[in-house]
Every structure is written in structure tokens, then in C-alpha cells.
Amino acid sequence: MKKFIIGYILLVIVNSATPLSLSQFNQCTCQNAKQQDDCLIDYCIWDPNQSTCSNKSCSVFNKNDCLGVPSPFKCVWNYTSSKCESFTKCADYTFSIPDGERCYALFKCQVDVNTINNTDQTVKCMDRTSDSAKSIGSCDKVPFNECLWLVTSDGKQCIRNTQTQACETKLITKCSDYTTNDSCNTQACFWEATTCKPLTCSYFNDKSCILYFSFDFKQVTFCNWNGKSCLDLDTTTLTQQQCLSFTLYSYIWDPDTKKCEVCSEQEESSSTGFLIYTSLLMALVFN
Numbered sequence: 001m002k003k004f005i006i007g008y009i010l011l012v013i014v015n016s017a018t019p020l021s022l023s024q025f026n027q028c029t030c031q032n033a034k035q036q037d038d039c040l041i042d043y044c045i046w047d048p049n050q051s052t053c054s055n056k057s058c059s060v061f062n063k064n065d066c067l068g069v070p071s072p073f074k075c076v077w078n079y080t081s082s083k084c085e086s087f088t089k090c091a092d093y094t095f096s097i098p099d100g101e102r103c104y105a106l107f108k109c110q111v112d113v114n115t116i117n118n119t120d121q122t123v124k125c126m127d128r129t130s131d132s133a134k135s136i137g138s139c140d141k142v143p144f145n146e147c148l149w150l151v152t153s154d155g156k157q158c159i160r161n162t163q164t165q166a167c168e169t170k171l172i173t174k175c176s177d178y179t180t181n182d183s184c185n186t187q188a189c190f191w192e193a194t195t196c197k198p199l200t201c202s203y204f205n206d207k208s209c210i211l212y213f214s215f216d217f218k219q220v221t222f223c224n225w226n227g228k229s230c231l232d233l234d235t236t237t238l239t240q241q242q243c244l245s246f247t248l249y250s251y252i253w254d255p256d257t258k259k260c261e262v263c264s265e266q267e268e269s270s271s272t273g274f275l276i277y278t279s280l281l282m283a284l285v286f287n
């Protein structure tokens with residue numbers, strides 16, 4: 001009986017599709033490819049002698065590839081020179097205020113609200129101050145049009161007040177904290193009847209069945225269309241051909257384990273999970 005219960009718990013841990021933290025999202029790079037099939041020729045160079053895969057230089061990419069390569073490439077599209085360049089540092093980048101969101105496409109950068117220049121209508125980027133994909137220093141100076149669910153490092157969010165046309169700071173801990181249809185965060189939640197509810201994959205049709213974020217933009221959940229409905233993606237069932245693309249370059253095939261494995265280093269929480277797993281196994285062995 002004991003064995004059965006422990007086995008069941010392990011099965012549940014392995015099969016539940018857990019959201020991926022942002023630090024693990026889109027982190028695969030050429031160096032992670034252990035086989036030529038995964039060394040994508042558009043972005044990488046395969047060395048048949050060493051059986052190693054390395055990244056091409058940013059300068060060879062066109063605009064779409066430049067914006068599309070995974071984060072570790074650190075490539076940046078320069079809209080002035082129309083060239084793909086290597087990322088330098090966040091503070092080197094300035095955009096027009098409506099294009100400020102481009103800071104978030106750079107490597108761990110965010111808009112610096114203290115650099116908004118109303119004379120030439122520009123804003124600079126700065127290093128990210130929290131692990132949210134929509135991190136911001138404060139909501140006070142954010143223009144109404146840009147006031148779309150930015151997240152401060154104390155966990156509050158910038159929310160539009162359509163009546164006053166102001167960008168307000170609100171504590172949000174769940175979708176139902178967004179109290180109007182207009183403020184209901186469309187990338188994590190959906191409005192139904194009179195409440196803002198958390199998204200699940202089953203909400204999407206075949207075209208929109210890709211992924212959704214947690215309300216604070218700190219986690220990503222992948223979805224997958226099975227021919228009839230949209231379901232949580234189970235990475236343990238992916239083949240080598242599906243692994244990279246279905247997970248938007250977050251997982252890659254490991255030929256040793258024959259499994260689709262996350263590219264970034266495991267986080268502390270995962271190693272804690274491993275310890276629990278190991279001690280459960282030990283309990284099983286020694287009892």
C-alpha cells in the first residue's frame with residue numbers, strides 16, 4: 001500500500017504540466033544541440049569533426065531572424081541602420097515613447113520611466129529590476145497608452161483607469177483583481193460575464209493555441225492543439241522533431257536520456273524537487 005501511494009505521488013509530479021519560469025523560457029542556443037538535426041542551419045554552424053554546434057554571428061541575420069533567435073544569442077535589431085547587431089547594455093538603447101516596449105525585446109531590459117523626454121518624445125532602457133517580462137520601476141510616469149499591466153518590483157501593476165485616463169498602481173494577486181473588462185490582462189486572463197478569470201489552454205482555438213502567461217508575467221504555460229482541442233503541452237511526450245519548436249526553443253532533445261529536456265540550468269526549486277524525489281525513493285528502498 002505504501003509503495004502504491006508513493007508511486008502515485010511520483011506519477012503526479014512527473015505528469016503535471018507545470019508552468020515554465022521566465023528564466024527558462026526561450027533559453028536554448030546552438031551549444032545545447034548535441035545532434036546535427038537540432039543544430040538549426042539557419043542560426044547555427046555544425047562542426048562535424050568535433051560534433052559541436054555554435055551560433056552564427058548576429059551580423060548575418062535579417063530582421064525576422066534577428067528578432068526571432070533565442071535570448072542567449074543576444075542579437076538586437078538596429079532600426080536606424082537596419083542591421084542585426086550584438087547587444088551591448090540596456091542603457092545604450094533609446095526608443096520613441098510608443099516604441100518603448102522594444103526595451104523588453106532586448107536582453108533583460110525594461111523601460112526607464114525616469115528618462116522619458118517629452119521634448120523629443122523618447123525613452124531609454126535600463127536593466128530589469130524584477131524577474132517579470134513586463135518589469136517597470138514605477139507606474140507614476142507611465143503614459144496612459146503604455147499603461148498595460150507593467151509589474152513593479154513590489155508586485156504591484158500599472159492599470160489603466162479609463163474614466164480618469166490615468167495610469168494607476170494596483171496590487172494584483174490574481175485575475176479577479178482586475179475589476180473591469182478593459183483592465184483584464186488579456187495575456188493571462190479573460191473576461192467572462194462579470195469577472196476576469198485565469199486563462200487555460202482550453203480557452204484557445206487552433207490558431208491561438210500557443211501559450212499564455214501568469215498574471216505577473218513571471219511564468220509561461222505552453223499549449224498544444226491535438227486536432228480537436230487545445231491542451232497543456234506535455235513535454236515528456238514530445239519527439240526530437242517537436243521538442244525545440246513546440247517549446248519555442250526552451251527544451252531540446254537529449255540523445256542520452258531520449259527525452260525533451262529544458263535548456264537552462266535547473267533552478268533551486270527544481271533541485272529541491274529532486275531532493276524530495278530522491279528522499280522518497282530512499283524511504284521506499286529502506287523501509
Ligand SMILES: *[C@@H]1O[C@H](CO)[C@@H](O)[C@H](O)[C@H]1NC(C)=O
Binds near residue numbers: 047048049
Ligand atoms: C574537419 O577535418 C578535416 C580533415 O582533418 C578538415 O579538412 C576540415 O577543415 C575540418 N572541418 C572543420 C569544420 O574544422
Ligand SMILES: *[C@@H]1O[C@H](CO)[C@@H](O)[C@H](O)[C@H]1NC(C)=O
Binds near residue numbers: 054057072074075
Ligand atoms: C555567439 O554569440 C556570442 C554572444 O552573443 C558572441 O559573442 C559570439 O561572437 C557568437 N559566435 C559567433 C560565431 O559569432
Ligand SMILES: *[C@@H]1O[C@H](CO)[C@@H](O)[C@H](O)[C@H]1NC(C)=O
Binds near residue numbers: 078081085094
Ligand atoms: C544603430 O545604428 C546607428 C547608425 O549606424 C548607430 O549610430 C547607433 O549607435 C546604433 N545603435 C545602437 C544602440 O548601437
Ligand SMILES: *[C@@H]1O[C@H](CO)[C@@H](O)[C@H](O)[C@H]1NC(C)=O
Binds near residue numbers: 117118119120
Ligand atoms: C530632451 O531632448 C532634447 C532634444 O533632443 C534635448 O535637447 C534635451 O536635453 C533632452 N532633455 C533631457 C532631460 O535629457
Ligand SMILES: *[C@@H]1O[C@H](CO)[C@@H](O)[C@H](O)[C@H]1NC(C)=O
Binds near residue numbers: 181182
Ligand atoms: C470586453 O472587451 C473586449 C475587447 O475590448 C471586447 O471585444 C468584448 O466584447 C468585451 N466583452 C464584454 C463582455 O464586454
